[in-house]
Amino acid sequence: MEIQAAPPAHQAPLSPSPHLLPPIFQSDTAPPQMITQGAEALLYRTTYLLPTLPCALKYRPSKPYRHPILDARLTKHRILSEARVLVKCRREGVPVPAVYAVDEREGWVMLEWVEGEVVRVKVNEWLRRRKELGVAEGVEEEVLKGLMGRIGRAIGRMHGGGGLCMGDLTTSNLMLRPKREDTVNGEGSRNAGDEVLGGEIVLIDFGLASQSSADEDRAVDLYVLERAFGSTHPRAEGLFSELLGAYGTSFKGANVVLKKLEEVRMRGRKRSMLG
Amino acid sequence: MALLETIHLEHLPTTPIHISLYRNVKNAPFLQQQLLAGNTDFEYAFIDASVIVSRIHVLSAAYRAINALHSHRLRSRNVHSEIVFSLSPNNNIAESFRRFGITATTENLLVVKVGGGREEVKRHLEGAVEGEAVGGMLDVGKVRKVYKLNSGGGGGKKGLGNGVVNEEEERRELEVFVLGAMALRGASN
Ligand SMILES: Nc1ncnc2c1ncn2[C@@H]1O[C@H](COP(=O)(O)OP(=O)(O)OP(=O)(O)O)[C@@H](O)[C@H]1O
Ligand SMILES: [Mg+2]
Numbered sequence: 001m002e003i004q005a006a007p008p009a010h011q012a013p014l015s016p017s018p019h020l021l022p023p024i025f026q027s028d029t030a031p032p033q034m035i036t037q038g039a040e041a042l043l044y045r046t047t048y049l050l051p052t053l054p055c056a057l058k059y060r061p062s063k064p065y066r067h068p069i070l071d072a073r074l075t076k077h078r079i080l081s082e083a084r085v086l087v088k089c090r091r092e093g094v095p096v097p098a099v100y101a102v103d104e105r106e107g108w109v110m111l112e113w114v115e116g117e118v119v120r121v122k123v124n125e126w127l128r129r130r131k132e133l134g135v136a137e138g139v140e141e142e143v144l145k146g147l148m149g150r151i152g153r154a155i156g157r158m159h160g161g162g163g164l165c166m167g168d169l170t171t172s173n174l175m176l177r178p179k180r181e182d183t184v185n186g187e188g189s190r191n192a193g194d195e196v197l198g199g200e201i202v203l204i205d206f207g208l209a210s211q212s213s214a215d216e217d218r219a220v221d222l223y224v225l226e227r228a229f230g231s232t233h234p235r236a237e238g239l240f241s242e243l244l245g246a247y248g249t250s251f252k253g254a255n256v257v258l259k260k261l262e263e264v265r266m267r268g269r270k271r272s273m274l275g
Numbered sequence: 276m277a278l279l280e281t282i283h284l285e286h287l288p289t290t291p292i293h294i295s296l297y298r299n300v301k302n303a304p305f306l307q308q309q310l311l312a313g314n315t316d317f318e319y320a321f322i323d324a325s326v327i328v329s330r331i332h333v334l335s336a337a338y339r340a341i342n343a344l345h346s347h348r349l350r351s352r353n354v355h356s357e358i359v360f361s362l363s364p365n366n367n368i369a370e371s372f373r374r375f376g377i378t379a380t381t382e383n384l385l386v387v388k389v390g391g392g393r394e395e396v397k398r399h400l401e402g403a404v405e406g407e408a409v410g411g412m413l414d415v416g417k418v419r420k421v422y423k424l425n426s427g428g429g430g431g432k433k434g435l436g437n438g439v440v441n442e443e444e445e446r447r448e449l450e451v452f453v454l455g456a457m458a459l460r461g462a463s464n
Contacts, residue, residue, distance in 0.1 A: 023345070023346070024286050024287070024342055024345065024346075025286055027286075027288065027289075028285075028286055028288075029288070046285070046286075047285045048285060048338075049284050049285055049331060049334045049335065049338055050282075050284075050285060050331075050334070051285060053285075053331070080459075080462045083455075083458060083459060083462070084459060084462065086455070087452075087455035087456070087458070087459055090451060090452070090455060091452060091455075098451040098454065098455065099454065099455045099458050099459070100335070100454055100458065101335065101338065101339060101454075101458050102458040102459065102462070103342065104462065105346075105348070106346070109458075112451075
């Protein structure tokens with residue numbers, strides 16, 4: 001298991017003394033291990049019920065600057081809406097972590113632990129390895145294309161099957177869970193390093209998700225992801241058409257969304273021209 | 276009765292729980308009566324074992340109930356009735372007892388006891404339950420019915436059809452649906 005040690009860049013510069021977890025976790029002999037500290041939520045790795053069952057603990061601590069009643073209500077709402085969406089996704093066959101337990105009053109939810117890493121990290125790793133091997137850009141990009149296709153299909157499944165939009169679809173909210181075989185083969189092949197992009201896409205972070213089948217919301221999901229690829233991986237942005245191609249055939253109505261995407265892009269361009 | 280299992284759940288190290296499973300129980304009416312009468316010698320969760328998918332399933336219910344106990348948020352009489360209620364996908368306490376709890380006709384019985392010494396619990400159960408202690412006895416059809424996994428909106432069926440190939444994976448998905456339904460119970464806002 002590889003754990004992302006460094007906190008994300010957007011972490012508050014003055015991080016307060018270690019967050020006090022809810023009482024149930026305070027007496028743990030092996031305390032939950034912090035993985036990331038986002039703007040709203042803290043993510044820990046710990047265990048559920050048995051020492052052999054790893055889980056992700058997502059904790060939304062109370063915000064001292066908010067009115068306590070409002071704060072409790074907002075936290076409760078976010079926790080429950082995320083858990084509901086995950087349960088719905090799972091029932092519809094959308095690849096997301098299972099929900100193990102919810103305590104909306106204390107502000108936490110426990111989810112199935114997803115092995116692997118977020119797509120952003122994996123793509124970076126792949127690009128770095130290729131550079132080290134001296135592989136030029138634009139050649140032997142089949143695995144990257146393959147990854148884009150899998151992402152497109154997973155999003156299609158969420159939009160079409162789940163009737164949901166993610167609201168915050170970035171390369172940090174998509175994980176790549178290695179399949180067991182992927183970690184063994186690939187060694188010594190001509191495309192050494194390609195196994196980095198192997199595995200199954202798992203959608204995480206439904207904190208801003210909504211129940212929606214509107215083409216506009218779906219197109220915005222795709223647009224946000226396109227921009228995310230553009231800013232973190234300009235090279236992958238060029239292959240975004242692979243993702244859209246796979247998305248387009250993944251459910252009835254996907255093509256209408258792709259049309260809408262063009263409109264959303266136009267608006268985005270106009271807005272940035274106006275400054 | 277060698278099959279009594281004692282577990283310390285993660286994050287609840289000071290609260291042991293004892294679990295035991297029986298087949299061909301002959302005195303369910305008596306056991307149910309002790310609960311209804313509030314007999315304090317019978318502080319147990321008596322569960323209809325045929326709707327329990329796995330060990331994780333029942334441990335999840337115990338975890339939720341003990342968490343509610345420690346944070347003074349029990350919704351039912353005590354931690355043992357709360358375990359039965361924790362199995363429910365909805366907020367109807369009486370209904371949860373009928374569906375998941377012991378009834379006069381229960382033959383497959385799962386017993387959960389929170390706290391207490393292992394030997395003492397074992398001895399008491401030996402005298403109290405007339406039945407054979409065993410391994411497992413799931414009725415998948417019944418589980419699907421009580422958790423409404425066959426009705427509209429996919430109901431878990433799509434999920435199961437989607438790339439789930441073997442029985443073990445199918446059991447695992449069933450477990451996931453059930454845990455999700457339990458976790459969301461009481462979510463009204
Ligand atoms: N189920 C999981 N298994 C393993 N790692 C996870 C899981 N969920 C999240 N992570 C890791 O934790 C990070 C943060 O999680 P997440 O995106 O859900 O939180 P967030 O962005 O801080 O929350 P929010 O945007 O809802 O306030 C992810 O980028 C990922 O690295
Ligand atoms: Mg996130």
